[in-house]
Amino acid sequence: MKVAEPTIERLVQYYRLLSQLKEEGRRVVSSQEIGEMLGLKASQVRKDLSYFGEIGKRGVGYHVDRLHQHVSQILSHPNVWKIGLVGVGRLGEALLGHKSLRSEKFGIEAAFDVDPEKVGKTIEGVPCYHVDEMPEVLKEKNIEIIILTVPAGAAQHAADKAVASGVVKGILSFATAPIAVPPGVLVYNVDIAAELEKLLFYLKSPAKEH
Amino acid sequence: MKVAEPTIERLVQYYRLLSQLKEEGRRVVSSQEIGEMLGLKASQVRKDLSYFGEIGKRGVGYHVDRLHQHVSQILSHPNVWKIGLVGVGRLGEALLGHKSLRSEKFGIEAAFDVDPEKVGKTIEGVPCYHVDEMPEVLKEKNIEIIILTVPAGAAQHAADKAVASGVVKGILSFATAPIAVPPGVLVYNVDIAAELEKLLFYLKSPAKEH
DNA sequence: GTTTGTGAAGGGCTTCACAGCT
DNA sequence: AGCTGTGAAGCCCTTCACAAAC
Numbered sequence: 001m002k003v004a005e006p007t008i009e010r011l012v013q014y015y016r017l018l019s020q021l022k023e024e025g026r027r028v029v030s031s032q033e034i035g036e037m038l039g040l041k042a043s044q045v046r047k048d049l050s051y052f053g054e055i056g057k058r059g060v061g062y063h064v065d066r067l068h069q070h071v072s073q074i075l076s077h078p079n080v081w082k083i084g085l086v087g088v089g090r091l092g093e094a095l096l097g098h099k100s101l102r103s104e105k106f107g108i109e110a111a112f113d114v115d116p117e118k119v120g121k122t123i124e125g126v127p128c129y130h131v132d133e134m135p136e137v138l139k140e141k142n143i144e145i146i147i148l149t150v151p152a153g154a155a156q157h158a159a160d161k162a163v164a165s166g167v168v169k170g171i172l173s174f175a176t177a178p179i180a181v182p183p184g185v186l187v188y189n190v191d192i193a194a195e196l197e198k199l200l201f202y203l204k205s206p207a208k209e210h
Numbered sequence: 211m212k213v214a215e216p217t218i219e220r221l222v223q224y225y226r227l228l229s230q231l232k233e234e235g236r237r238v239v240s241s242q243e244i245g246e247m248l249g250l251k252a253s254q255v256r257k258d259l260s261y262f263g264e265i266g267k268r269g270v271g272y273h274v275d276r277l278h279q280h281v282s283q284i285l286s287h288p289n290v291w292k293i294g295l296v297g298v299g300r301l302g303e304a305l306l307g308h309k310s311l312r313s314e315k316f317g318i319e320a321a322f323d324v325d326p327e328k329v330g331k332t333i334e335g336v337p338c339y340h341v342d343e344m345p346e347v348l349k350e351k352n353i354e355i356i357i358l359t360v361p362a363g364a365a366q367h368a369a370d371k372a373v374a375s376g377v378v379k380g381i382l383s384f385a386t387a388p389i390a391v392p393p394g395v396l397v398y399n400v401d402i403a404a405e406l407e408k409l410l411f412y413l414k415s416p417a418k419e420h
Numbered sequence: 421g422t423t424t425g426t427g428a429a430g431g432g433c434t435t436c437a438c439a440g441c442t
Numbered sequence: 443a444g445c446t447g448t449g450a451a452g453c454c455c456t457t458c459a460c461a462a463a464c
Contacts, residue, residue: 004433008411012404016386030445038388042445043435050447058446059442075407077414090304097300100386100403106410145409170409176226176310178248188409192400193310194222197285199355199380199398200316201218204287214455240423252423253457260425268424269464 007048011071013038014048018068030061081106084143084168086158087150088113088128091174095147096124109141112158131161138165145170152177159187217258221281223248224258228278240271291316294353294378296368297360298323298338301384305357306334319351322368341371348375355380362387369397 017037021029031045038045049055049062055070056062083101085092088111095101096108111128113119119130129137137143146162148155148171155175162168163181170186173179176193227247231239241255248255259265259272265280266272293311295302298321305311306318321338323329329340339347347353356372358365358381365385372378373391380396383389386403 005408005412006433008408009401009404012401012407013388032445039390041435043437044433046446047434047448054447056446057442058440059444061445075411077410081410081413090307091301094300094304095402098402101406106406144413145406147406170413172406172409178223180249186409186412188405190400190402190405191219191222192305192308194219195398195400196311196316196355196357196382197222198215198218199382199396200287200291201285202215202396203354203380216455242423251457253459254455256424257426257456264425266424267464268462269422271423 003051007051008075010038010040010044010048011075014045015068015071015075018064018071021064022068026064028061029064029067031056034062077105080104081145082109082141082143083107083145083147084110084112084134084138084141084162085126085147085149086112086131086134086162087148087154088115088118088123089149089151092147092149093123095149096126101147106145108147109143110137112137131158134161135165138162138167142167144168145172147171148173148175148179150175155179213261217261218285220248220250220254220258221285224255225278225281225285228274228281231274232278236274238271239274239277241266244272287315290314291355292319292351292353293317293355293357294320294322294344294348294351294372295336295357295359296322296341296344296372297358297364298325298328298333299359299361302357302359303333305359306336311357316355318357319353320347322347341368344371345375348372348377352377354378355382357381358383358385358389360385365389 014034017034031042034045035042052070052074055067083106085096085108096111101108108126111123111126112131112134113128114131118128121128144167146168148158150158152175155173155177156179159171159179159181163185168185171181172188172190174190176191179187181187224244227244241252244255245252262280262284265277293316295306295318306321311318318336321333321336322341322344323338324341328338331338354377356378358368360368362385365383365387366389369381369389369391373395378395381391382398382400384400386401389397391397
């Protein structure tokens with residue numbers, strides 16, 4: 001089954017909204033209502049949800065509990081992902097303690113840095129190792145995901161070292177530098193500075209509403 | 211002139227790369243080379259750069275200095291943007307000290323929180339005010355951009371308060387909740403948890419290389 | 421010969437519009 | 443009558459391919 005990336009992004013939003021509606025005791029919701037709450041067209045919502053089978057009831061809408069479980073199923077994975085975080089600077093430390101990076105579905109199991117002040121300590125409940133120990137620790141703990149929060153200049157080197165372990169399948173990078181990886185490894189970039197620059201550009205030249 | 215959002219995002223990358231090439235003393239670069247360094251097709255690079263006039267030399271390539279200045283011009287703005295950061299938690303504090311959010315083109319001028327421990331202090335060189343003081347401080351300092359790093363539950367309220375000042379034009383939100391703003395205010399979202407979920411989804415069901 | 425600039429083609433995501441259930 | 447599911451249309455961005463410039 002082929003699913004577009006924007007659809008997956010919205011599914012995460014649907015999931016959050018449905019969790020909330022469920023808590024509020026809401027039983028049924030329409031694509032129209034979901035759209036209004038998330039700023040999307042109703043047709044977009046229906047198309048997204050229809051990719052994974054007919055789940056709504058025509059003339060009625062979507063049953064909140066049922067849809068919640070359905071979306072959860074789509075986003076679920078068989079095993080619990082183990083994550084390693086490389087670069088325990090301010091941003092890295094912030095992410096180590098970030099609530100949305102803790103769940104029953106994944107968790108940060110190890111941190112890595114070069115600072116002797118940090119190596120050997122436990123930060124936000126996560127043990128910190130030296131970057132040189134990465135290959136062994138990643139293999140030992142079977143860590144398949146890496147969060148990269150190192151300075152741009154160190155990003156490629158850190159990525160290489162992580163990938164060399166042979167167990168890393170995906171990297172979420174916050175570095176403002178493009179990183180190259182061998183085929184089979186998936187990289188997503190979160191470029192905070194670029195997001196800000198985009199915002200500033202469209203504020204300068206008023207064009208469209210995002 | 212109509213410019214696509216993905217183009218602006220890439221322009222930021224071109225700018226960074228050109229700054230680096232300039233420092234290395236490089237004089238000329240081709241679209242092919244830029245593409246290889248950033249992981250883009252050469253035709254994409256040329257199309258992006260051509261939106262803003264003919265800047266390359268056929269048969270030669272792009273003059274690094276000239277192109278650097280040209281891209282800088284495109285991304286530039288007449289005034290220096292002043293930014294306010296709302297929510298001095300771990301993530302907020304990390305962003306206050308983040309190098310890529312400091313430049314001659316913009317800067318964080320004020321932080322806001324409700325924690326009495328933080329209000330009145332100067333954090334990473336930025337004075338911290340109480341959230342209740344936002345309207346006056348924003349107006350006084352003429353702060354037009356807001357970075358939102360508050361918990362999801364507080365995001366809409368904080369956004370409302372900031373927008374109520376009347377001077378805020380753009381919001382960069384890190385909250386995992388959609389925020390509604392009146393027309394004329396531009397919102398960009400950085401959803402870290404959603405990026406991670408996307409990565410995990412495509413790792414589960416091996417599909418395309420990003 | 422080399423590399424840019426660009427119209428045209430291609431591909432992918434969104435929106436429309438309506439058939440199909442309830 | 444109300445709302446979903448979906449083929450078709452529309453729109454936007456990327457890629458191609460080649461003429462034009464050096």
